[in-house]
Each structure stands twice: as C-alpha cells, then as structure tokens.
Amino acid sequence: MARIIAGVTSSHVPAIGAAIDNHRTEEPYWKRVFSGFEKSKEWMAKTKPDVCIVVYNDHASAFSVEMVPTFALGCAAEFPPADEGWGPRPVPVVKGHPQLAAHIAQSVILDEFDLTVVNKMEVDHGLTVPMNLLFGSPNEWPCRVIPLAVNVVLYPPPTGHRCFMLGKAIRKAVQSYPEDLRVVVMGTGGMSHQISGPRAGLINSKFDKAFLDNLSKDPKKLMRMPHVEYMREAGAEGIEMVMWLVMRGALDDKVDEVYRFYTVPASNTAVGHIILENRVRGAKAAGKRRPTAGKLKRAAARAKTTIIRGQR
Amino acid sequence: MAREQHDYDDIPGTFVFDQERSRQGFGINMFCMSLMKDENRKAFKANEAEYLKKFNLTPEQTEAVLKRDYNRMLELGGNIYFTAKLGATDGHSFQHLAAVMTGSTQEGYAKMMLGGGRPVEGNRSKTGKGKPAKAGKAAKPRAKARSKSRSKRG
Numbered sequence: 001m002a003r004i005i006a007g008v009t010s011s012h013v014p015a016i017g018a019a020i021d022n023h024r025t026e027e028p029y030w031k032r033v034f035s036g037f038e039k040s041k042e043w044m045a046k047t048k049p050d051v052c053i054v055v056y057n058d059h060a061s062a063f064s065v066e067m068v069p070t071f072a073l074g075c076a077a078e079f080p081p082a083d084e085g086w087g088p089r090p091v092p093v094v095k096g097h098p099q100l101a102a103h104i105a106q107s108v109i110l111d112e113f114d115l116t117v118v119n120k121m122e123v124d125h126g127l128t129v130p131m132n133l134l135f136g137s138p139n140e141w142p143c144r145v146i147p148l149a150v151n152v153v154l155y156p157p158p159t160g161h162r163c164f165m166l167g168k169a170i171r172k173a174v175q176s177y178p179e180d181l182r183v184v185v186m187g188t189g190g191m192s193h194q195i196s197g198p199r200a201g202l203i204n205s206k207f208d209k210a211f212l213d214n215l216s217k218d219p220k221k222l223m224r225m226p227h228v229e230y231m232r233e234a235g236a237e238g239i240e241m242v243m244w245l246v247m248r249g250a251l252d253d254k255v256d257e258v259y260r261f262y263t264v265p266a267s268n269t270a271v272g273h274i275i276l277e278n279r280v281r282g283a284k285a286a287g288k289r290r291p292t293a294g295k296l297k298r299a300a301a302r303a304k305t306t307i308i309r310g311q312r
Numbered sequence: 313m314a315r316e317q318h319d320y321d322d323i324p325g326t327f328v329f330d331q332e333r334s335r336q337g338f339g340i341n342m343f344c345m346s347l348m349k350d351e352n353r354k355a356f357k358a359n360e361a362e363y364l365k366k367f368n369l370t371p372e373q374t375e376a377v378l379k380r381d382y383n384r385m386l387e388l389g390g391n392i393y394f395t396a397k398l399g400a401t402d403g404h405s406f407q408h409l410a411a412v413m414t415g416s417t418q419e420g421y422a423k424m425m426l427g428g429g430r431p432v433e434g435n436r437s438k439t440g441k442g443k444p445a446k447a448g449k450a451a452k453p454r455a456k457a458r459s460k461s462r463s464k465r466g
Binding site: 014015059060064065066068083085086153154155156192194195196197198199200201202203204205207226227228231232233236237264265267268270 | 319320323324325326327328329330331334337338341342344345347348383386391392393394397400406407410413414415421424425426428429430431432435436437442
C-alpha cells in the first residue's frame, strides 16, 4: 500500500533558480538562503521518497489567461521545464507517475474535487526551484513527481479550507493505491511577499512565523483564514500560502516538525521552509498500549502532562 | 459602470487581479504572453503602437503600455506575471519594475528588501478598518512607510 510519509513546504522564488543556474550560490547573499536547505537535502537523501506530489502554481508559463484551472493534476509521463522567456531552466525533465496520478484523479473526483486532468504540460520555476532546494542539481531527479498546479494568480484562489480538504482526499487516494510507495507531499510558494503595485516589497515576518507554528501544530486555525487576511498581512502574492494547506491536509493531524528555516529576503520574498513527518504508527509506543478515551480523560483530570505523553 | 468594491480594495497600493480585472485586461495579458516569442518581441520593438493594435486594447491600456506605466497596467487588468514579460522584453530585471511601481530607485528598493522589506505597519488599510489578525488593535500608521506605499490613484 502506498503511504504519505512526510510533508515539506518551500518558497519557490524564481531568483533562487537564477542563482543556481548562474552559479551564484556561493555569494554571501545567496549562501544565506541555500545554507538553510543543506539539512533538508540530507533529510531528503535519507528519506528517499518514491514519489513527490508537488503542489505549486504556474506563473503565466503553461497556463496563460486563456484557461485558468483551479486545480490541475499532472498525469503525464514527463513534464519538460518551461521556457519562461530566457530559455528553459537547465534542470532535468520531471518524470511523472501516470499510474498513481490516474488513481488520484479517479479517487478525488469521486470525492467531489473537480480536478482538471493535464496530460501535457511544461513546468516552470514554481515546481523546479523547490526541487533544486530539496534535491540539489542532479542529472536526473531521484524520484517521480506528480505536479498539482493550483490557481493563485487569478483571484479568487481556492479557499484554505478547500485546499486542506483536497489534501485529505489525496491522502485517501494514495492510501488506497496497491503498490508499496513512499510519498512526500510538497507545498510551495510564499511566504510573505508582494511583487505588484506601489506596496511591492511587503514582508511580514511575524505573520510568517505564526503561520509556520500553526501549520505544524494547529492547521485548523489556518483553514478558515479569509483571503483578504493573507493579502493584507502577507502581501498580494503571499496568498500562495493557501497551497501549503493541501500539503498539511494530506498529513496526519499530529505530526513531528523535524526542521524549519526562515530568512528574509530572497529577491522580493521571505523564504520559509518546514519539514513535517507523519508519526510512524506504533514505533514510539511499541510495547505500550494506547490508553482508551476513558482512561485518557481520567488521566487528564490527574495531570495534563500525562495526556500529552499518552498520545505520543 | 463603476468597479464593484471588495474587501481587498481597502489594501493600499494593491491592485488585486480579480475576475473583473481579468475580463478587462485580457488583451494586455495576451499581448504580454505573445512576448514569449522572439519574433514577436522584435515586431513589437519595431513598431510598438502598430503591434498593439492586434490585441484590442482600450486607448487607456495602449497608453499605459506605451508609457510603461506598470501600476496603471495593473489597475486596468494587467497581471504582474504577465507585465513582467514586457519588462523583460525591455531588458529590465524584476527589481527594476518593482522600483518603478513603488516610486523608488532600484538601489533604494534593493536596500529596503535587505533591511527586511516594507513593513506591514501602516500599510494594511486605506480606511484604517483593516486590523492585524492577532494583535487585536490596528497599529498606528507610520507616516514614512505610508508615503512609500501610497498609490497615485488610490
């Protein structure tokens, strides 16, 4: 059975891609950004997922204003890097997982998420920059990738609640796939940034840090955040962060935060990155039986610390 | 018909690319998209006004493009990911466009970003109605920050 083992979020600033492509990663400005992903690359190399589902947005590359799908699932066998005006990025072609993607489409559409199925698509920096940050610059990407493009360019994007629930539906789909696959879900974009209009350059670190805290421990708080709050507090383009909720919805309610990194700026943007792992069932509690609800209540009445330990 | 007002129209210095602007700005964005092809970039550069005729722009939109008035393009339905392609066609970096839109110099804008970016305090709301989500009360607008972000038309 396939299962989701972890979720990762990362900004997808195009200038990060340009710094990699132009060999500027050792410059102090960029080193500050890339050094924050060293541990993440180690984690990814150790975790070795078979498939990454990458939730990202297209930036007028594959989708112009002619067609704007809210959720578009990449079901193709491969996705070439898009030419964003300077020639395609020199990164490997992204290899898809058409069988799992087809299974996900079949499952989540019947779960009432009206996805657009995409069988031919190029992918831009929104997808390839996070791949570089997590996998470095190999000749071939070490895992299969299922792109999930979310519209966050044309207002309104899907709500945070909708994104979270789609994550849950994706999790259900993955768990019903018969092959033994280890799947990581990546949410990309953010954090606070505005690149348009006279307010461009807005950064709100306080908002970003609270968002990361809640994403890790209390994602339900984020589900109901109205779009205007994202835009007001985290910049017009900061609304990309709704995509992180797809990732979070695909994970267990309780997760372990294994790594976090935050820095300002990369170009016009605050960079945020977090790794959340689903807890391995029974591993920590091996030999210990989970207390029943009644026991938990009684324990809680005695001491709050007991209930916390009991749940782990 | 006057533009229908939305909660986000209260955010200063911001033109949200919504359904109405998308409808209105289809021509601007399709024009910008056409600049992804080298032959189109050359044709545009050879005779800008003539090239723009293919895209059914309004006179205001045409003027905004010819004058490279990036804020006006956004106000009339252009989207930043599209208009950035016009900037690239002119050989400008994105930070140059950001500086133009914010009425700053590229050096000044880059310095602001290195210093932690534009603060949200004083930049939340035109009317003072927008309050920080968790702090409970709205921060007092800082005069300096506000003058930076104020839109010429907003």
